[in-house]
Amino acid sequence: MRLVPAVLLSPAILLLAAATPLEDPPMRGFTPESARIQREWEAKFKAIPDPARMREAMRRLSLRPHHLGSAYGKENAEWLAAQFSSYGWEARVERFDVLFPTPRIRVLELVAPTKFTARLEEPIVKEDPSTSQRAEQLPTYNAYSGEGDVTAPLVYVNYGVPADYEQLERRGISVKGAIVIARYGGSWRGIKPKVAYEHGAVGALIYSDPRDDGFAEGETYPNGPYRPKDGVQRGSVLDMPTYPGDPLTPGVGSSPGATRLDRKDAETIMKIPVLPISYADAQPLLAALTGPIAPPAWRGGLPITYRLGPGPAQVHLKLEFDWKQAPLYNVIATLKGSTYPDEWVIRGNHHDGWVNGAEDPISGMVAELEEARALGELVKQGWRPKRTIVYAAWDGEEPSLLGSTEWVEEHMSDMRSKGVFYLNSDGNGRGFLYAGGSHSLERFVTEAANEVIDPESNVSVAQRARAAATIAGNTEARDRKDLRLDALGSGSDFTPFLQHAGVPTLNIGFGGEDGGGIYHSIYDTFAWYTRFSDSSFVYGRALAQLAGTMVMRVANADVLPEEFGNLTETTRGYLKEITTLRETTAKEVEELNRQLADGMFAAANDPRNPLQPPKAQATVPHVNFAPLQNATDSLARSADRFEKAYGGLASGPVNAAALAQVNALLRQTDQMLLIPEGLPKRAWYRHSLYAPGLYTGYGVKTMPGVREAIEQKNWQQADEQIGKLSAALMRESDLIARAARLLEQATNTRPIP
């Protein structure tokens, strides 16, 4: 059908069209005829995912602890592979061998002024038999902690981020030679021991404050979903913002024959011992501190006066690990593409947990499994993906994105030449759609989310997300044409695809109504999940419907469904942020130096609670942002040209050979944004727009090279990084312009329908 241009319609007819929508909603990347066929298959697809099957799969997969290297983890991988095979996929287990330390000795004691030995164990909950599998449970620990046997005074450091140490310094408190105790939150956990080490600490404890996910938030397990007093958050403290994956094989797959670093040369392994503890174990330690009262924002929910120390609490911390190589089992299943077998649409979720891991990661894994089953059903009914679909179940995500990272590193040339799209999920819950990733995919995400129904509200999951954000005060969420994607930092398996290989990437899931405090504990079980989260697996079904729709659309699109107006707008937004950051920094430094010169800190100082003045700082120079402004303007022009050319697709079939050339360019859009030599001090991370923060961890830094240079007041580096970022944006602009030209040709030479 040929669309009548809107300008030819009278207002009355337009009104009628709005009132009675005869047209299907748009489908990015499809001609009208392709979209019609696609939508029929999608309707069949969406009817298939079955909550009862997800429930049963979760029960099966979370029945026993299934961490990396465990017997049940291997069983799960084999079972998953067998499931994929039974759905008609070609499935295999792909093994790597990775360094994975587990504890041999864990001792934590208060040795002065009183004695207390930390329990370091999560009690069995008799209502929940999963919690009783002691022999198979990993003890509470932080993977890739340093070893050590230290006795030292304790200092409370709040979240343990750099700003907290500035506060301590103003109070005359050093952590040199001390053991720090930090609370979870405020940054990814691995930042805390890293920053403590940089400040001279000899050990670190990380505890879960009840204000954050314990009794202050709600009833504790098993009475409610929140963290009981002895619950502990396990987790990795590998220096993931430097590089994730096996610490011994940076940049290459840790296949059996790979060259490995000596452990002492692996820069991502923590240098000091670090241990996560419960709030029951933390309370006696914190209560034994004297020294200044903690600032108001540092106080948690324990019924004590939070003080900073140092001491008189003296703590003995002893940690030793078994530094073994563990076998890692990725499950890789494929449906071969009929037209473009060498273009890969990849979908992944990890299968390893810290213990039974019902929520994290099985709730996402079971949705992925139902997608695979449903796609297998469609194939039996005659559907064919044009592009190859790869479904992955990653192992070893918890210790450090091991399965996905090693796989991407091992298959880097495939990623570059064949990677079209990576779609990630992880734990899933009840609530609102969240989505992050490559901003050229915002239109695509919006369209797919407009067509999946939220099980609680019966509006689309897109509409529900917009409603929640609007009510919370973000009216842009209502007024903007497309949903706004979050920028991705790290914390799940999307990282190697997006930030190392430059594959266009999304990460999606549901949550926000599923609060709890069982993250990375023995209480993350089937019993917990089915009582307190997506009990009837209707959000599991919604995730399967949404992810499957996305996979099917990318697999069969005529033109890869990217759009660059939103990418341009987002880039302009980041540029505005970093120019504002420089201005704000300049003003703050000027103001600080003026206050110091005027003696204001001395005048306001409280002699009974003295605060040393902050240090004077060098004046902030002006920075040449013009290259970035020019590059962004160029990107805007290319995006406009592409969008005009894309409009031709609405007129029906186009020249397939020309389209193939367009697509060959479009799959490189994130590759163009890579900086070949990577980010300063962490060459593994190459994306010029998105990276986990060096001092935030999972938290994203957008335009990371420039932004972190400004934050660190390294002006030479800021200049260099502006050059590299501008070059990346110019490459992107050129690629889009070329794609636009080819797309113009493809529609100008269209075959007669």
Next chain:
Amino acid sequence: MRLVPAVLLSPAILLLAAATPLEDPPMRGFTPESARIQREWEAKFKAIPDPARMREAMRRLSLRPHHLGSAYGKENAEWLAAQFSSYGWEARVERFDVLFPTPRIRVLELVAPTKFTARLEEPIVKEDPSTSQRAEQLPTYNAYSGEGDVTAPLVYVNYGVPADYEQLERRGISVKGAIVIARYGGSWRGIKPKVAYEHGAVGALIYSDPRDDGFAEGETYPNGPYRPKDGVQRGSVLDMPTYPGDPLTPGVGSSPGATRLDRKDAETIMKIPVLPISYADAQPLLAALTGPIAPPAWRGGLPITYRLGPGPAQVHLKLEFDWKQAPLYNVIATLKGSTYPDEWVIRGNHHDGWVNGAEDPISGMVAELEEARALGELVKQGWRPKRTIVYAAWDGEEPSLLGSTEWVEEHMSDMRSKGVFYLNSDGNGRGFLYAGGSHSLERFVTEAANEVIDPESNVSVAQRARAAATIAGNTEARDRKDLRLDALGSGSDFTPFLQHAGVPTLNIGFGGEDGGGIYHSIYDTFAWYTRFSDSSFVYGRALAQLAGTMVMRVANADVLPEEFGNLTETTRGYLKEITTLRETTAKEVEELNRQLADGMFAAANDPRNPLQPPKAQATVPHVNFAPLQNATDSLARSADRFEKAYGGLASGPVNAAALAQVNALLRQTDQMLLIPEGLPKRAWYRHSLYAPGLYTGYGVKTMPGVREAIEQKNWQQADEQIGKLSAALMRESDLIARAARLLEQATNTRPIP
């Protein structure tokens, strides 16, 4: 000396003048010659106040409980009068008789689902003998509570302000027939039972959460300054924003022969029983609540999950009072003015406490006493105040500003014809100057505070206040010529002077480094104060120096030291606030109605934790602010004219008779700002710029008539109040213009020096 106009000076000479200040700093209201003499006397004055004497006076005055009606309160009044007399003042005790209920029966029990009987008593601290005076201590209670014997389900209402009830309503929770439990904070305490009653509650409890002034803030008494678990904040719950003072004699002095209302007709007495409790007594009650989890901002520092109820906790509350008339003893001391005996410069601080009241109020009272002694010394050395100085020690401030209110009401015609200035203080502590009051006095306050040295930093108290505010991010505090006065709400004895009688008023003190949790408890003792607050009474001396300087300056000024540029700027600022308030309200209502129409609350609702949508609201109309804008412009012109005329004072002696006419006008500047018929529903409050908020209590509402009408979306009342406020500002403008004209004449007809 005649000043050379600055324009005639070369830049080099100006620079020299700045480098070597030959001139004394300016002194508002004084000719250069008068200022020279004044400054000599002030120097003598400032040398006199003696910390050791303040310490001894505090020991004496806080030795035993001295609340209204107590034996020791009467002794204190007599002792204070004797002290004033011994300093050479004419002193007397002025008695009133006021309604002052004290408890006969106090019962608070949890009767279901478990049993618990509240302790309702503060334990003796053996290190502090003052705490052991059981026979003389008032029990823990709220004065002017209703009586009752009720058993009802409990509901937690956070601070118990109107916005909290909106949150409860959205969760489907009503307090009709319930007993509410609110925490202290977020508003003045009397608001909590008033709002609870308006929503149908039958009783109210108010507890001190440890997050606010208990262990979360620091060590508890006697280990540290904060509130111990059984500590209770006593206090009045009279509906003070309607009118303060004796509830039976609104608007007139409660002298023995005054006509009294029936108690049942006294609208300021609470209608339901209300009792303050400790956090030890509150915890079992709160822990027995079920129902929805309290929103994050509602959670305090107790180690429990805060829930809303209602019930299953059932509470029995029984209160009966002895509704006796108590004798009230104000101490009034005067130094007669040599030139203008019928112009009164009044200085006050209350002398009654809730128990031993070392901090509140004795720390301020002992400074006032030293001022009086020092002024007496000056008189012996030959100094004479031109105007009459009245030093007052008020009784019955704690129950409801009784002493000051009854005195002002009794002497209303004197206030109108003779009141030149009222200077108030109350409890004093260690830290930073705070000052609030009539904005025509900002220049005056700044000049006085520039000449008192802060004992900790050795810069002026003005400079220290500026430094602390600047560091906290308020750079205006540094850059503005004058200190910015806070607007006064209520909470101390300034209220009847400023808001009922229209006497130009200030309230000053020091604090901010003296945190603690002994307010209105038996732990507010000499031992506590000398350990944790202004231990060496150096801030007591600073207060005496500053207050005494202010009193001496107003007493002997050639022209009353008012300045109207700052008043104009402040008025413009308030006007901007209320116009913005209307705009913001209009936008919020529009947005809310749109969200409701779009079904967004339904779409975002969590079925397991349902929230009812807010109610749709009527569209906010535009409001005619033009009369206020015109009045403010007129005020600006008058202020400019006055300031030009005031400049003539620098040229030396002026016509004294003309000046007396100027001063007769200037003492009426706050009277012009009164609205004769008072504020809506509370005619006692007449000031058009400052009032305690109807729903904030002590917290000020500026331009209260207009602002509260907008807040309550009463648009007709907003129009009416704009008319009244504009008329008041026009009266003020006219008065200032007349004063300017007379001042021009006074300087044009100056005598030959």
